[in-house]
Amino acid sequence: METIKKTITIALAGNPNSGKTTVFNSLTGSRQHVGNYPGVTVEKKEGYRDHKGYRVRVVDLPGTYSLTAYSIEELIARHFVVEEKPDVVVDILDATNLERNLYLAVQFMELGARLVLALNMSDLAKVRGYEVDREKLSVLLGCPVVPTVATKGEGMSGLLDAAIAQMNETHNLPSVTVKYGWEIEEEIARLSSLLEKCDELASNHSPRWLAIKLLENDTEVREQVRRQCGNSDEILDAVRRSTQHLETVFGDAPEIVIADRRYGFISGACRESVRSTGQSRYDMSERIDSVLTNRIIGLPLFIGLMYLVFQFTFTLGAPLMELLEKLFALMGNVISSLWPAESESALKSLLVDGVIGGVGSVLSFLPNIMFLFLAIAILEDSGYMARAAFIMDRIMHKVGLHGKSFIPMLLAFGCTVPAIMATRTLEHRTDRLTTILVTPLISCGARLTIYAMMIPAFFPLAWRARVLWILYIIGILLALLSAKLIRVTVLRGESTPFVMELPPYRMPTVRGVAIHTWERACMYVKKAGTIILAVSVILWALTSYPKSKELEKEFDREMARVQRLLVSNGDTGGEAAIQEKLDQLQREKEAQMLAHSAAGRIGRFLEPALRPLGFDWRIGTAFLGAFAAKEVFVAQMGIVFSIGDAETSHRSLRQKLHENYSRLTGFCVMLFAMIATPCVATVAVTRREAGSWKWAIFQFGGLTVMAYILTLLVHQIGLLLS
Amino acid sequence: MPESLVLSASLEDYLEAIYYLVTENRVARVRDISTRMGVNMSSVTGALRQLSSYNLVHYEPYEVITLTEAGIARAKEQVRRHTIVKNFLLNVLSLDPAVAEDNADRMEHAVDGETLERFVRFAEFVEKCPRGGREWIELFRQFCEREASNEQCERCLRSCLEAIGRRQDGLKPMPENSTDIVPLSGLAPGEKGRVTKVGGQGPIRKKIVEMGMVRGTEVEVEKLAPLGDPMDIKVKGYHLSLRKEEAAGILVEKLPRSPAKGEK
Structure with missing residues (x-):
């Protein structure tokens, strides 16, 4: 038994849908760790496995079709291979779709990586009527080819054996190169010899690879040459001349010809090694x-499935959410009981109202997120997600979005937080950012509680449903319009192409789906949760401090007086009335304390700015509180109007609202609530998913400004008309 | 015949001459050899002595000359090479027969063994596997590394048509009778085409090509999305979806429809 294990690093690469994740799960089991590649939001998964005296570290590279500089995932994959120099790159090939899968493998060969090819789903390939001569393929490509069936865990040990053997192989690599024909080879040779002189670059990269990349007009390699090479002018000039020369020879850009030739090499290899065993059975x-x-039932089926996902996420999540809320209320009570009943300890308030309230609001999203990602994992692993995008792209493309943006936006009707997390299915950053930025405009469930309270207060029964519809539609229209606006301003650029694989349908595995869901839940709690918690505590402080000793004393005296009255007065009818009076006092105390608090002061401070919208300081203060969660707006309004628990006394709150505000103001409040200031959880999750505070702040600011301007317009025009 | 035996060019010529004489007259005489090669008889006897010492000919003064078994093999090999080189010059490079003969003679000796060997292999390859395209050169490399089987060459031939089509597209920008060249977006579901050009530019174009839409690839429009866009296109054995605006940049040569789907 060895005491010191040799560690070997394997980078797992492959096309999306090649079964790479399944191989990764099969190899590492539960010993995996999810993080991010430094500086970007692309996930980095790592895991370990012991194999024959080796400690194998498996790094899951992003799933890509190529290694260009056009996408961040492809750049990451190639950076990892070039800079971190894994001992072996294992490329997972979908055996049922060998040609396209080999396109990536060929590029790893060019990169000079020690390569092992895993012929995954080799069982399916056999069913489809292909027989791959692995020996021959291995000779033609110059690297070992191992059959695997990752869904059944078959071939994993063989894969590791091959990887270790390949690592210990001493012959010089790579033994096989794609030849691009003499016209291109001549240019490659010319550029290579120039690049060899550039030590800094050539020490890390094969000159041939650099030359090919330069001919492919690779922006990143160009930049590297410019920065690191003394003879960069000479090189880039040579590249320009070579490119021009090749363009005249081929009548096409060299990058296209090069891609052509790679496929030529691949189809040659496939013709040699793949045999069709007769007519493939029906697919x-x-x-x-x-x-x-x-054509006809696709759309209704899609809508039906989306309805199911929505129901699954929010209906199944609801009882769990309630359970969690109860649990946290109970916890709050237990902790409160540690203090004497009358105590107004600041620590108690911090723990019960600040921390437990905050943790509660973090975790209350958890059931939704788990169910949502369970549904998404099933949709993705089965292959339906690509079809959903396929079906919806016509509509989404009109506003500069991608078909895949539809699902996050749909989920936003339930809750913005999981919706933003669902944008992970979007591959292109611009699509993803745009979707994240506009998603809060879709009215979520929490905003529905605001509408539900406000609409009956201002509108007659016949109008209510219509007003609700109008609000929702305004939200949707604003989301689509903003998306369009963002795509022509901040995230300008060509619309991302819809060049998307429609992978074969596959049965999702329980294990894959479970791991996926679990990862998402952990990520949410760890990353977004901490921010939400911190802001919740700050908001608690804002609405609780500073306290006013005089006010407290005054109310305490008054309450003590009423208490005494209760004791001296024997009859029961009076008791109820006095109790009522006591409660009233308590509520008034809370209202005045809130008015006195920082939040109240900010509300007052902002009042001049809010006036033109028809808002007073009370609405301003309530909105401030609503930052913790939209539904808090209702509770805060309850407090400022001394109604007490707003949930149970909607009627009296509505009465108050009706007395204090016009119908126009009521509508403006809802409009403002719909557009402005996403809740803290949204901001936190945006920061997380967009990768920087910049976008979270942009979203927050943009929405607030938009809300202000639109509400101002509506209010002022409304005043003019009435 | 020992592999390592290296004969001078003139000795090779003698051996060849004797081989021809022996096949024509069963035996060779010194005089015949000297007439055939235009050299004097003493040179011939000198050469014969050397060849005999290599055990390639049976030679005793005043006796008729025959080839040993090793000599026959060696001579046959030489003749084979000569013929291949000559045929290559004649058939592939279309040279005059006389010029071909003359050059073949000189080429045999002027280049070193390995190059000649590779050249012979190439000429052989051209004869065995007549087709074209870049991959063909790649195949030649493999042919040199291993013995090529006939099956392999048959497979080469099968894809010959495809390669020729591609090569012609590369040479001519577009066939004259271009009525069959349509944008991919113009194909109806079930229709097939062969990619002749991927238009557009920048990352999108590259991406489309990298997904397998290379020149000469056969594609089939599988269906349209329920709302009419994007399209589902079958390429290289998998399904790719493209918006019509993207597919509009891809030119294809329309191919006859495949047999009905449900057919067994």
Whole structure:
């Protein structure tokens, strides 16, 4: 038994849908760790496994089709191979789709990586009628080819054996290179010899690879040459001349010809090594697709499925959410009981109202998030997600979004937080950012509680449903308009292409779905949760401090007086009335304390700015509190109007609202609530998913400004008309 | 015949001459050799002595000359090479027969063994596997590394048509009768085409090509999305979706429809 284990690092690469994640899960089991690649929001998964005296570290590279500089995932994959120099790169190939999968493998060969190819889903390939001569393929490509069936965990040990053997292989790599034909080879040779002189770059990269990348007009390699090479002018000038020369020879850009040639090499290798064992049997996946993306029933089926996802996420989540809320209320009570009943300890308030309230609001999203990601994992692993995008793209593309933006936006009707997390399914950053930025405009469930309280206060029964619809539609329109606006301003640029694989339908595995869901839940709690908690505590402090000793004393005296009255007065009818009076006093105390608090002061301070919208300081203060969570607005309004628990006394709050505000103001409040200031959880999750505070602040500021301007317009025009 | 035996160019010529004489007259004589090669008889006897010492010919003064078994093999090999080189010059490079003969003679000796060997292999390859395209050169490399099987060459031939089509597209920007060239977006579901050009520019174009839409690839429009856009296109055995605006930049040569889907 060895005491010191040798560690070997394997980078797992492959096309999306090649079964790479399944291989990763199969290899590492539960010993994995999810993080991010430094500086970007692309996930980095790592895991360990012991194999024959080696400690194998497996790093899951992002799933890509190529290694260009056009996408962040592809850049990350190639940076990892170049800079961190894994001992072996294992490229997972979908054996049922070998040609396209080999395109990536060929590029790893060019990069000079020690490569092992995993012929995954080799069982399916056999069913489809392909027989791959692995020996031959291995000779043609110059690297070992190992059959695997990751869903059944088959071939994992063989894969590791091959990786270790490949690592210990001493012959010089790579033994096989793609030849691009003499015209291109000549230019490659010319550029290589120039690049060899650039020690800083050539020490880390193969000159041939650099030359090819330069001919492919790779922006990153160009930049590297410019920065690191003394003879950069000479090199770039040579590249320009070579490119021009090749363009005249081929009548096409060299990057296209190079891609052509790679496929030429690959189809040559495939012709040699893949044998079709007769007519392939009927394709199950195509059968399923002929129903699910059918011209006529495809759309209704999609809507039905989305309804199911929505119900699954929010209906199944609701009882759990309530349970969690009860649990936290109970916890609050237990902790409160540690102090004497009358105590007004600041620590108690911090713990019960600040911390437990905050943790409660973090965790109350958890059931929704878990169920949502369970649903999304099933949709993605089965292959339906791509179809959903396929079906909805026509509409979403009109506003500069991608078909895949639809699902997050739909989920936003339930809750913005999981919706923003669902944007992870979008591959392109611009699409993803745009979707994240506009998602809060879709009215979420919490805003519905605001509408539900406000609408009956100002509108007659016949109008109510209509007003609600109008609000929702305004939200949707604003989201679409903002998306369009963002795409022509901040995130300008070509609309991202819809060049998307429609992968074959596959049965999701319980394990894959479970791991996926669990990861998301952990990520939410760890990353977004901490921010939400911190802000919740700050908001608690803002609405509780500073306290006014005089006010407290005054109320205490008054309450003590009423108390005495209760004791001296024997009859029961009076008791109820006095109790009522006591409660009233308590509520008034809370209202005045809130008015006195920092939040109240800010509300007053902002009042001049809010006046033109028809808002007074009370509404301002309530909105401030609503930052913790939208539904808090209702509770805060209850407190400022001394109604007490607003949930149980909607009627009296509505009465108060009706007395104090006009119908126009009521509508403006709802409009403002809909557009402005996403809740803290939204901001936290945006920061998390967009990767920087910049976007979270942009979203926050943009929405607030938009809300202010629109509400101002509506209010002023409304005043003019009435 | 020992592999390592290196004969001078003139000795090779003698051996060849004797081989021809022996096949024509069963035996060779010194005089015949000297007439055939235009050298004097003493040079011939000198050469014969050397060849005999290499055990390639049976030679005793005043006796008829025959080849040993090793000599026959060696001579046959030489003749084979000569013929291949000559045929290559004649058939592939379309040279005059006389010029071909003359050059073949000189080439045999002027280049070193390995190069000649590779050249012979190439000429052989051209004869065995007649087709074209870049991959063909790649195949040649593999042919040199291993013995090529006939099966392999048959497979080469099968894809010959495809390669020729691609090569012609590369040479001519577009066939004259271009009525069949349409944008991919113009194909109806079920229709097939062969990619002739991927238009557009920048990352999108590159991406489309990298997903397998290379020149000469056969594609089939599987269906349209329920709302009419994007399209589902079958390429290289998998399904790719493209918006119509993206597919509009891809030119394809329309191909006859595949047999009905449900067919067994």
